[in-house]
Amino acid sequence: MKYFSVLSLIIFQIQLLRAQEIKYVLNNETTEIKFLSNNTAHILKYQGTHAPVKNDLIVLNIQDAGLKTSVKKTDTSLIIQSSVLMIELNKSNGIISFFDKNKNRLLAENKTEQQFQKIDDSVMHISQSFSLSSGEAVYGLGQHQNGKMSQRNQTILLKQRNMDIAVPFLQSTKGYGIYWNNYSATIYSDKQNVMNLTSEAGNCVDYYFIAGKNADEIIDNYRKLTGKAPMFPLWSFGYIQSRERYQSQEEVVDVVRKYRALKVPIDAVVQDWQYWGSDSHNWNSVQFDNPNYPNPAAMIDSVHAMNAKIMISVWPSFGEKSAIYKEMEQKHFLFDFPTFPVNNGVKVYDAFNPQARDVYWKYMNRNLFSKGIDGWWLDATEPEQQKTDNTHEPDTFNTSVIKNAITYFGNYKTYNNAFPFESVSGVYHNQRNTTSDKRVFILTRSAFAGQQRASSMVWSGDITASWQTLKDQIPAALNYSLSGMPYWNADIGGFFSGTNYPKGNKDLLYQELYLRWLQFGVFTAMMRSHGTNTPREIYQFGKPGDVAFDVIRKYIGLRYRLEPYIYSAAWAVTSQNASLMRALIMDYPQDKNVYDLGTEYLFGNSILVAPVTDSIFAKNASALDTVSTVTTKIYLPEGDWYSFNTNEKIAGGQWINQSSTLSQMPLFVKAGSIVPLANEAQYSSIQNFKTLEINVYPGKDATFELYEDEGDNYNYEKGKYSIIKFNWNDKNRTLTIDAGKGSFNGMPKHHFFKINVVELNKKKAVEYNNAEMVVQF
Numbered sequence: 120m121k122y123f124s125v126l127s128l129i130i131f132q133i134q135l136l137r138a139q140e141i142k143y144v145l146n147n148e149t150t151e152i153k154f155l156s157n158n159t160a161h162i163l164k165y166q167g168t169h170a171p172v173k174n175d176l177i178v179l180n181i182q183d184a185g186l187k188t189s190v191k192k193t194d195t196s197l198i199i200q201s202s203v204l205m206i207e208l209n210k211s212n213g214i215i216s217f218f219d220k221n222k223n224r225l226l227a228e229n230k231t232e233q234q235f236q237k238i239d240d241s242v243m244h245i246s247q248s249f250s251l252s253s254g255e256a257v258y259g260l261g262q263h264q265n266g267k268m269s270q271r272n273q274t275i276l277l278k279q280r281n282m283d284i285a286v287p288f289l290q291s292t293k294g295y296g297i298y299w300n301n302y303s304a305t306i307y308s309d310k311q312n313v314m315n316l317t318s319e320a321g322n323c324v325d326y327y328f329i330a331g332k333n334a335d336e337i338i339d340n341y342r343k344l345t346g347k348a349p350m351f352p353l354w355s356f357g358y359i360q361s362r363e364r365y366q367s368q369e370e371v372v373d374v375v376r377k378y379r380a381l382k383v384p385i386d387a388v389v390q391d392w393q394y395w396g397s398d399s400h401n402w403n404s405v406q407f408d409n410p411n412y413p414n415p416a417a418m419i420d421s422v423h424a425m426n427a428k429i430m431i432s433v434w435p436s437f438g439e440k441s442a443i444y445k446e447m448e449q450k451h452f453l454f455d456f457p458t459f460p461v462n463n464g465v466k467v468y469d470a471f472n473p474q475a476r477d478v479y480w481k482y483m484n485r486n487l488f489s490k491g492i493d494g495w496w497l498d499a500t501e502p503e504q505q506k507t508d509n510t511h512e513p514d515t516f517n518t519s520v521i522k523n524a525i526t527y528f529g530n531y532k533t534y535n536n537a538f539p540f541e542s543v544s545g546v547y548h549n550q551r552n553t554t555s556d557k558r559v560f561i562l563t564r565s566a567f568a569g570q571q572r573a574s575s576m577v578w579s580g581d582i583t584a585s586w587q588t589l590k591d592q593i594p595a596a597l598n599y600s601l602s603g604m605p606y607w608n609a610d611i612g613g614f615f616s617g618t619n620y621p622k623g624n625k626d627l628l629y630q631e632l633y634l635r636w637l638q639f640g641v642f643t644a645m646m647r648s649h650g651t652n653t654p655r656e657i658y659q660f661g662k663p664g665d666v667a668f669d670v671i672r673k674y675i676g677l678r679y680r681l682e683p684y685i686y687s688a689a690w691a692v693t694s695q696n697a698s699l700m701r702a703l704i705m706d707y708p709q710d711k712n713v714y715d716l717g718t719e720y721l722f723g724n725s726i727l728v729a730p731v732t733d734s735i736f737a738k739n740a741s742a743l744d745t746v747s748t749v750t751t752k753i754y755l756p757e758g759d760w761y762s763f764n765t766n767e768k769i770a771g772g773q774w775i776n777q778s779s780t781l782s783q784m785p786l787f788v789k790a791g792s793i794v795p796l797a798n799e800a801q802y803s804s805i806q807n808f809k810t811l812e813i814n815v816y817p818g819k820d821a822t823f824e825l826y827e828d829e830g831d832n833y834n835y836e837k838g839k840y841s842i843i844k845f846n847w848n849d850k851n852r853t854l855t856i857d858a859g860k861g862s863f864n865g866m867p868k869h870h871f872f873k874i875n876v877v878e879l880n881k882k883k884a885v886e887y888n889n890a891e892m893v894v895q896f
Contacts, residue, residue: 139188141199144168145213152208152215156183157201158331158340162215164247164324166235171322174528176537177345177569178300178327204330217295217328225295225330226250229313234324242532244516245301245321249314255293256714257314258334258601258702260307261286261566262579266591268702268717270598271309276515278304278536279501279565282580285536286568286602287316288341292708296329296337296603298344298568302537304516319516320533334601334705339696341603346572348605350693352558353830354428355494355576356685357386357803358675360656361430361649363614364391367411368418374656375427383657383672384679384801387428389496389649394431395441399463402438406486419491426802428493430562433483435502435542439464443482447475454531456520459503467502470538472527476545483546484553494560495546500539501565539565540573547573555833562645566604576606576645584613584620584629584650589636590732594717596643597702605692605699608645611636616652623653624660627743630667631736631781633660637671638784639730641678642722644699666743670782676799683795683808683825688723690826690840699723707756719753725792725816726763729753729777729785748778751785759790759818766877768818791819793845805830809867813845815854815876821847829863839863843870843887852879852896859889 140153151163151170159181165171191198197208205218216227229248236244251257256269262284263275270289277285287305290296299305303320316326327344331337342348360378365371371388378385394412395404407415422429436458437444444466447453452475453466469475483495504520524531543561550559559574566577579595582588596607612633620629633655640646648655657675660667691697698705701721703713719729735749755771762769763786769775777785788794796812805827815821828840841861847854854874870887876896883894 139186141190141197141208143197143208143213148213150208150213150215152199152206154186154188154199154201155181156186156340156343157203158336159327159329159344160204160206162324162326162328164234165322173322173325176302176540179344179346181343217330219294219330225293242320242530243322244317244319245324246315246317247324247326251309251312251314252293253312255291256704257289257291257309258598258704259286259289260598261602262577262595262599262607264591264595266594268594268597269715270307274306274308276304276306279539281501281564282582284566284577284599286566286599286604288568288602290334290337290601292704292714294331294333296331296341298327298329298341300325300327302534303532304535320530333708335697338603338698342571342696345569345603347696348571348692349574350558350689350835351560351574351576353686353805354386354803355560355645356682356689358384358678359387359389359645359647360385361389361391361647362654363649363651364393368413368415371429372418372421375422375425377656377658379425379801381658382801384675384799385427386803387430387494388422389430391432392498398438398440399460399465400438400440402441402460402463402465403434403436404438404441405433405443405482416490423491430494430496431487431492432496432498434498435470435500436465436467443478446478450474450478452478454524456524457505459499459505461505469527470542470545471534476541477549480546480549484549488550488553493557495562497543497546497561497563500542500563502538537567539563540567540570543570543575544573558831558833571604571606576608577604578647579607579609581614582610583618584616584632586632586732586734588613589632589639589730590718593720593730596700597717597720600698600700601702606644607700608640608643608647610650611640611648612650612655614650616650624655627740628734628736630660630743631734634667634670634781635731638674641674641681642726642728646678666745666781673782679799680796682803683797683811684723687824687826703756710756712754713756716754725788725794727755727760727787727789731779731784735781743781745780745782748780751777751779753777753785755787760787761790761816761877762786763788768878788816790816791821791849792816793821793823793847795823795825805865806867809869810871811873813872813874815847815874817847817849817876817878820849827863827866829865834863841866854894854896856887856892856894858891
C-alpha cells in the first residue's frame with residue numbers, strides 16, 4: 120500500500136503536467152522517466168528520493184510544442200507513451216522496456232547488479248545493462264581503431280586517447296539510439312546479447328532514449344538534444360596542405376607559392392607546433408617566439424595575397440616559461456598531472472573553468488587571430504595524460520595520472536571525457552563573440568557528444584601508414600558519423616610513415632598507399648595531407664607527367680569539381696541535421712548485407728565510395744603505372760547504379776568485382792540522383808558555382824538543392840543565402856529548375872548550367888536568371 124499511495128500521488132501530479140513524467144520509488148531507489156519530445160525520453164535513476172545535483176554540460180533545453188503524452192497504470196506496470204514511443208516500467212523490479220508506436224519492443228533493461236558501486240569517498244561506478252536482440256547491429260560510440268563496423272560482441276573503453284574518440288552515443292538497426300549522459304571513462308560491453316554500460320564515476324544512471332524510423336531520424340533527434348552543427352567556411356572544403364612541420368615563415372609561404380606556380384588547387388596551409396621555439400619550457404606559448412618567424416603578420420598576409428588561408432596548431436598545455444602558463448598558474452587554472460612533453464614543467468589548463476577558457480582565448484586572439492589566422496588546429500584535446508616515464512596510462516579505469524586532479528566542477532575522473540568539448544567550445548564561443556565576419560573552423564583530435572555545435576572537425580589521430588590502417592579508417596569514420604558527429608578526416612598517408620616505409624615518398628610502395636589514401640580523402644569532410652617522417656606536398660612526388668604527381672593532381676582537381684555538391688551537403692548537415700559520410704545502413708536499413716559492411720559508404724546522398732585498400736605493386740614492381748589493376752569486391756544495394764567514371768549502368772542488389780588502375784577509384788552514383796560539378800578552380804569561391812555541369816542520373820525522379828552563401832561569415836544565420844532546386848521527372852524526361860529562393864551579397868546574377876542526362880547521352884546548355892525554367896529531354 121505504501122508504494123501504491125506514492126504512485127497515486129505522483130500520477131495525479133503528472134497529469135497536471137500534461138502527463139510527461141513518471142517518478143517511481145522502489146527499495147529506496149528512484150526512477151524518473153520524462154519525455155522531452157515525441158521521440159526522446161530522459162531516464163534517470165538514483166539512490167534515495169532526492170535527485171542528485173549534476174552539472175549538465177551537453178544536453179540542451181528542448182521545448183517541443185508538439186509533444187503529447189499519456190500515462191496509464193496497471194497492476195504490474197506504469198506506461199507512458201507519445202505518438203512515437205511507449206515506455207513501460209515494471210513496478211515489481213523497476214526494469215524499463217521501450218516499444219515503438221505499434222508496441223514492437225525496441226529494447227529492454229536488464230536487472231543490473233551493482234548498479235551503484237561505491238569505490239571510495241569520491242567515486243562511485245555507475246552501470247546499466249540492456250537485452251539486445253540476436254539479429255540487431257549496433258553502431259556509434261565515437262571513433263575506434265578496431266576495424267569493426269557493427270560494435271556487437273565487442274568490449275570498448277570509451278576514454279579520450281590519441282586515435283580513440285569517446286562519444287557515448289550508440290544506435291541500433293531496431294530503430295533507437297541511446298545517449299549515455301556520463302562524462303567519465305565508460306566501458307561498453309556486449310556479451311551473449313547483454314549490453315552493459317559502466318562508467319568510472321557518477322552519482323546516477325542518466326541516459327536518453329531516442330526512437331526513430333531510421334538512422335537519419337535518430338541523428339536528427341540526437342542533434343536536437345545536443346546541438347546543431349554550424350556551417351564551416353567554404354575554403355575548408357578545398358585542399359589543405361600540412362606537414363610535421365614547416366620550420367620557417369618562408370617555408371610556409373613557399374608551399375602556397377609552389378602550388379600556385381604548378382596550377383594545382385590549394386586552399387590552406389597548416390603551421391604545426393614549435394612556431395613558439397624548440398624549448399619545451401616555453402611549450403605552446405601561443406605566440407611566434409621562434410626566430411624563424413620574424414614577421415608572422417607578413418607571412419599571413421602573403422598567404423592571403425595568394426588567395427589561400429592559414430591554420431595553426433594550439434595545444435591545451437603550456438610550458439612554465441610562457442606568459443600564458445604564468446597567468447594560468449597565478450589564477451590556479453592549471454592541472455598538476457604529467458602531460459606531453461613530460462618532465463618539462465608543462466601543464467594542462469582547466470578547460471571546465473570559463474575564466475580559464477577566456478584566458479586561453481585572450482592569448483590566441485592577441486597573438487594569432489588578430490594577425491589574420493583563419494582556422495585552428497587544437498591538438499591533443501584529450502588531453503595527453505602521460506606518466507613521467509613518457510608512457511601512456513593503461514586502457515582501464517583507475518588511472519593514477521589524474522587520480523587527484525580537480526576541475527572547476529569537481530573530481531577530474533567525473534568529467535574526463537568532456538574535456539575536448541569544453542576546450543573546443545570555449546574557442547568557438549570566444550571567436551563568435553569577437554567577430555561574425557569569419558566563421559570558426561576547428562580541427563581537433565578528440566571530441567565528445569555535442570561538440571558538433573562548436574564548429575568541430577576531428578581527425579583520426581596519429582595513425583601509422585599501412586594498408587590495414589587505411590582499411591580501418593573507413594569503419595572508424597562511419598561509426599563516428601553514426602555517433603551523430605558529422606565531420607571527420609584522417610592524415611592522408613598516415614601520420615607515421617617511417618615505421619613501414621623508412622624511405623618515405625621515395626618508396627614507390629608508399630607512393631601507392633599515399634595515392635589511394637588521397638583518393639579516399641577526396642570523399643571525407645576535409646581533404647588534408649599531413650604527417651611526419653616524409654613530406655607530402657605534391658611536388659615531393661615528382662613532376663607533371665610522373666604517375667604519382669598526375670594522380671594526385673587529378674584527385675585534388677576532382678575535389679574542387681565536387682565542391683558545389685559538398686557545400687550543399689554541408690548545408691543539409693546544418694539545416695536538416697543530415698550526415699555527410701553515410702554508412703549504407705542509413706539508406707538501406709532493411710538490407711542485412713550492409714549491417715556489417717565497413718568498406719564502402721555514401722558520400723552525401725548520391726555517390727557510393729569504395730576506397731581501394733589493397734596494393735597493386737606489392738610484388739615485383741620497379742615503377743608505378745596506370746595500366747596494372749587491382750580488383751575490389753563491392754556491394755551495390757538495390758536499384759540501378761551508374762559508374763561515376765564511365766557512366767555504365769549496373770543493376771544493384773548484387774556484389775560486383777571492380778577492377779581499378781592506380782588512377783581509378785570505384786565510384787558509383789545511384790539512379791535518381793542529380794550531381795552538380797564545377798569547373799576546376801585554383802581555390803574555393805562561391806563564384807565557382809556560377810557555371811556548373813548538372814549531371815542527371817535517370818531511372819527515378821530526383822531532386823537536388825544547390826546552396827550558396829557568402830562563404831566565410833555568419834550572414835547565413837540572418838537568412839543571407841540562396842537555394843536553387845532542381846527537379847528531375849523521370850517519366851516526362853524534364854528537368855525543372857525552380858525560381859531561386861533567397862539572396863546574399865555577391866550572389867551571381869546569372870548561372871550557366873550544362874545539363875547532362877547520363878543514360879540518354881544528351882546535353883543542353885541553359886542560362887538561368889533565377890526564374891523557373893523547364894528543360895525537356
